[in-house]
Amino acid sequence: MATGTSQGESSSSGEDSSDRLKKLYPAVDEDETPLPRSWSPKDKFNFIGLSQGNLRVHYKGVGKTHKDAASVRATNPIPAACGIYYFEVKVISKGRDGYMGIGLSAQGVNMNRLPGWDKHSYGYHGDDGNSFCSSGAGQPYGPTFTTGDTVGCCVNMIDNTCFYTKNGINLGIAFTDLPPNLYPTVGLQTPGEVVEANFGQIPFVFDIEDYMKEWRMKTKLTVERFPVPDRKGEFQTALHKIVCTYLVHHGYCAAAEAFARATDQPIVESIESIRNRQKIQKLVLAGRMGEAIETTQLLYPTLLDAKPDLLFMLKCRQFVEMVNGTDSEVQGGVSNYTFVGGVSGGYPLSGGGGSHTRSPKSYRSSDGSNRSSPAHSPHPYVHAGTPPQQHPQQNYYHIGQQQQTFHHQQTHHHHHTVDGPLCNSPNRLSGKGQGQQSLASLSLVYQQHHNNSYNNASEVSDGLQNNNPMNYGHIEDEEALMNSTNAVLTRDHITMNGGPVGPRLIDGDEMDMCVEIDHSSTLSNGNSQYNGTSAHSEQMDVDAPFQKRQMCGGNEAAIEKMLAFGRELKMMSQKLRKEFGKNEANKKALQDAFSLLAYSDPWNSPIGSQLLPVKREPVCAALNSAILESKGLPKQPPLELTIAQANQCMRLMSKSGIGACAFATVSDYLH
Amino acid sequence: MEVDFESKCVQVPKNIAVLLNDGMSSEWVQALVSVKNDVIGSNREKILTIQHGLVPRLLRWISDESVSADLKTESAIILGSLSKGTPEIIRSLINEKTVPVLLKSMTNLNLRYTEAILRCMRSIFLVSPESVECLYEEHQFEGTYIPHLLSLVPCSVVCQECISIIIEKACLTREHQMYLLENNTLSVLSPLLSSEFYKVQMPTLRCFANMCYKNPAVCAAVAAEPNLIQVFVELMARDKPSEMQMAAAKVLTYLHRGGAIPATDPIISRKTLGTLARMCKRDRPLEENVKGAETLAYLVEADPDLQAIASITDHLISVLANYLTYKDVKKVSSSDQKEVDWGCEMKRAAYLAFASVCANDEEIRDKVIKKEGLIEQILASMNSVNEGEVAASLRCLQSLTRSVQQIRTVLNDNAVWKPLIQMVQSNNREIMVLAMTCLCNLALDFSPSKDALLQNNAVEFLSQCSSSTDNTVRLNAVWAIMSLTYCASEPLRVRIISSLGTEKLLKIIEDPILLIRQKALCIVRNLLTSLHDCEDRDVMLQRVLRERCTSDRTVIDRMVKLLGSEVIEAVFRTVRDPTLPVYVLEQALCIVSNMADGPCCKEHIIGKTEELQSVLKYLEKDSYPDYQPVTRLQLPVLQFITNIIDISEDAASQRLMILKNLGVQRILEEVSYKKDLQK
Secondary structure (H helix, E strand, C coil), X not given: CCCCCHHHHHHCCCCCHHHHHHHHCCCCCCCCCCCCCXXXXXXXXXXXXXXXXXXXXXXXXXXXXXXHCEEEEECCCCCHHHCEEEEEEEEEEECCCCCCEEEEECCCCCCCCCCCCCCCEEEEECCCCEEEECCCCCEECCCCCCCCCEEEEEEXXXXXXXXXXXXXXXXXXXXXXXXXXXXXXXXXCCCCEEEXXXXXXXXXXXXXXXXXXXXXXXXXXHHHCCCCCCCCCHHHHHHHHHHHHHHHHCCCHHHHHHHHHHHCCCCCCCHHHHHHXXXXXXXXXXXXXXXXXXXXXXXXCCHHHHCHHHHHHHHHHHHHHHHHCCCCCCHHHCCCCCCCXXXXXXXXXXXXXXXXXXXXXXXXXXXXXXXXXXXXXXXXXXXXXXXXXXXXXXXXXXXXXXXXXXXXXXXXXXXHHHHCHHHHCHHHHCCCCCCCCCHHHHHHHHHHXXXXXXXXXXXXXXXXXXXXXXXXXXXXXXXXXHHHHHHHCCCCCCCCCCCCCCCCCCCCCCCCCCCCCCHHHHHHCCCCXXXXXXXXXXXHHHHCCCCCCCHHHHCHHHHHHHHHHHHHHHHHHHHHHHHHCCXXXXXXXXXXXXXXXXXCCHHHCCCHHHHCHHHHHHHHHHHHHHHHHHCCCCCCCHHHHHHHHHHHHHHHHHHCCCHHXXXXXXXXXXX | CHHHHHHHHHCCCHHHHHHHCHHHHHHHHHHHHHHHHHHCCCHHHHHHHHXXXXXXXXXXXXXXXXXXXXXXXXXXXXXXXXXXXCXXXXXXXXXXXXXXXXXXXXCXXXXXXXXXXXXXXXXXXXXXXXXXXXHHCCCCCCCCCHHHHHHCCCCCHHHHHXXXXXXXXXXXXXXXXXXXXXXXXXXXXXXXXXXXXXXXXXXXXXXXXXXXXXXXXXHHHHHHCCCHHHHHHHHXXXXXXXXXXXXXXXXXXXXXXXXXXXXXXXXXXXXXXXXXXHHCCCCCCHHHXXXXXXXXXXXXXXXXXXXXXXXXXXXXXXXXXXXXXXXXXXXXXXXXXXXXXXXXXXXXXXXHHHHXXXXXXXXXHHXXXXXXXXXXXXXXXXXXXXXXXXXXXXXXXXXXXXXXXXXXXXXXXCCCHHHHHHHCCCCCHHHHHHHXXXXXXXXXXXXXXXHHHHHCCHHHHHHHHCCCCCHHHHHHHHHHHHHHHCCCCHHHHHHHHHHHHHHHHHHHHCCCXXXXXXXXXXXXXXXXXXXXXXXCHHHHHHHHHHCHHHCECHHHHHHHHHHCXXXXXXXXXXXXXXXXXXXXXXXXXXXXXXXXXXXXHHHHHHCCHXXXXXXXXXXXXXXXXXXXXXXXXXXXXXXXHHHHCCCCCCCHHXXXXXXXXXXXXXXXXXXXXXXXXXX
16 A cells, blocks of 8 residues: 555666665765665664665564663664655564564664663654653654554654654654754564564655655745845845846856946946957857967966966867867968977967967957857856866776887886986986977876876975975976886877878976966856857857868878977976976876877767867866956856855755755756 | 715716717727726726616627627626626626626637636626526527536636636536536546646636535546546645645545545545645644645544544644634635634634544544543533534534543533533524534433433423424434433433323324334333332343342333323334334334333233234244344344243233233244244
């Protein structure tokens, strides 16, 4: 007799029990707070026996007095993020006297007792139907229960109450003001007593989903009806401000203007400045990184000089876009790139700006129309707690597999040398200027560097960042190692799709920089890849999917350019590390970018996702934030800040045992 | 403003003047629009419009085929606007025969027109239920307006909303229910339950409730519609507005009582009962508390299992007990704009629910009566000025008086008989009957309240009621007297006989209601039992079995004398009529058997051969198809024979001879062969 679980009864047979639990408690993160799924074979009195996957409990003591009572707790406490938690216990046999108690207890409560008799212990007893609330004296509560009855216990972590059910009948509230972190508990006292628990792996007799529905609705109403005292219109103004700043931040120029006019809001930033930012964003999102960097440098001359990490990030992206064939340097065979290389001092790649044929001016004139607002709204990345990061470990593993065996050995060899006494190897400059190293060695180097990234040496260097002599010495050591690797490996291991390509060698490097890229801003500044669809048609061509994609569009000259660019990038990395010390983010960015060369078809490689247009968005957001920051404006719009705060608040609620977090999610309110 | 108003009353406003002027037809539409704008939201303008006699004009246009669609539509909209006014305005609309005209003119001219007509009718029906009869009147094409109304349902959401309200209000009697059922209303309305518009769903739900209420035919039809019951269950989900949960629970309750869903179905025993119990909780509005408890009372009234489940559901008994603490909560009800004393309403609802929950189970009664102050509250409510509250408290008391234990303890301690004695004289029939049924229970032999009742002229009053023309009153009075006569003392018997009088007694012995006849015969039977001087009834019962001889049987003779030959003759008349049901004959034969226990009576009876034969006939009578009733009739006859020939008395052998001569021995021998009697 299943009440209201008609939908469960039919579908249960094929359904995995863990799926049922996940569906029942969707807000619970089981990595952090596992759900109770069975009785604990450890957390029990020895008069208790378990069977049937630790779900069935039987009494095996003498059962003479109440001193022979025995309890067992579930494996885990009830996570607060359940909001409403429910389990059922079926009485298989009432045994001699049916002294059975079903309830809850905190960790550490004496197990030689029935639930309810001690502090932080709560129970409903079958023999008299009384409820026991941390006391040896029961209160009249419900009917008695015996063989064949199913008793359910529901914990409401929103109002901290508990009610029981008997055969699907709600018996009403039994306890109030419950503490958090209680465990489902049963206690038995006389021989022959056997009970079996259902923690949700099979459908319940009682329709708990219906009860949850009510609380989901209540929580929703609490949120929606939360009183906002707004006598002076302050709240309204704040909302206007939030909307306006959001529009400005993402460069919805016309919308921002119109909104500001309608709501009488000041726009802190000039319209011209918004348009400039929008222009740069469009370039980034179109994959035209070279132009984007150029334009940035033209419009904000000091910005990138002051933020070398950002510049490096942009350049890494440019490299990726070159592989993609979308960057203007490698696009459509138009060779308008004047390479200014090998410059010592300063940042090698920054000097090329002036020689571009596609100047920001021409770009702008072609933009012509005043349609400054992007046609598509930004993608709401904001609720994602973690960025779609790549896993370096995995990627490098794949690379490693593609290498020949001796490369592995080399790797290991060098791995050892890093820790070893060879730190002051005289080889340290041998690789510089050689210019002919294999691409394979490059990727190998990154594998090695990845292995090294957690070694003691790097930690030491992090710790001693301000100690200049030590720091320099250390960097040189590693560099030396790297170059020695390159020197050893000179064979070509890569055949590119673009045709007969000779051995290409790029210096490997390790990138250590002291300035951390602000992760939070990168994560929360979402941008659509289509942010600039109102612009050129050629941009559209760039993103159009090719039937058969080739590296740098298959253009050999472009590949040359890309490789040259890669060398520059490496030099820049080295320089940055020298000046600012190690930076894991930079190192990883470069590793990821260069790893693309290890594949004949990078798009379908395990690291191919970085070639996706959607990966331009974090870069775009970071650049946008930096520009805003440089102008003294918030690098994150208040709206996104608020959303991030709300999300964080939900996580804190879950941690602090506030059950309402189960029935409200920020994303419910983001459309 | 006041002056302005006066002046307007005197002279006809320009727009209305135009409309009333036949010569200005070109300006009518314009003027109608102006009037329409004037009357919106203004009762004063509405009254003015009516005072100047615009309504008949509008109705004429609506019913005139030759009038343009624009004019008709605007007229309908103005009427719709007027119908949103005060009850007086609606009254005058009804007096102008608005409803029949609208029904006749309910053509599919255009959607705006149809909607305006429907809106107007809906507003009128909401206020004036009596106008709904027009819907069922036959129109010129020999049918009612119902099928046409239903055919308009798919037109628009407004149509759906209005039509569902109209039908909800139009379903008042069993005839209405059946007519609607025959016209396929169920399948037209059931899709509306899944409408995305709340204001369509709710009246439709109420409509289903009205149609199902106490009508097994409609209930069966609803149950036969595929998935329909499941739709009601879904509308009862806990995240739905409580008004909707309540309405859905009501439909399911009616479906259960109408026999469409058994009590064992979890839909009833868990879902519906659980929902109603929840509606009784404190976090719901008072109005829902009242409806919830009332509906719950109706749901569990007839099923002991549901009563048991209700008694453990969600602390229901405590929750209901809390209803009794409401005092002086006067608020305007949401359905009609009348002021309601919610204190009374809450108590009334709680008593009704208690009455149902306690109807059968002693344990539940005990649980209820132990609620603090319950009896005091009932006693207070019995004196309430609100008759609904009084009646409900009596219903509750009636359920509680079914408990032997409660009668002997709490109910006696609190002297509940006192107010009851007064209430049986109430002018309100319902209250009087209920009080009488409670008294019936309190008059039972083991009730300590019995003596108090007797001291307070209960006998005289009940005797009076036993000649009432109201069958229910008469039955209850006779029943109560029967209870009083059980094991009564001789003075009491005398008192009862003299108070009843031969005439009344004769009348009820031959009452057209056979149950009353049976109870009346029971009275005589009780009067003709031998007398025991012991007060302790339990001990007495044992003595009846053990030492019959010691009891005083001369009292039977005295009582027979007192009753008179007419009554005895009436008893024999009953015995001689074999067409009467067994339960009546049985009592008559018991009387004869008891009479035969009286020493003088024995002598008398044995001399009346005709009577003897009529009694003995039942020993061999096997005209009844079922032998069980025969046994029930044979037993008193056997007792009769035993009493007649009781050897402890004089001349027993002579009487035995007479019986032998009548062939009793042969009959007895035959009977003893029958298996069923040997058992």
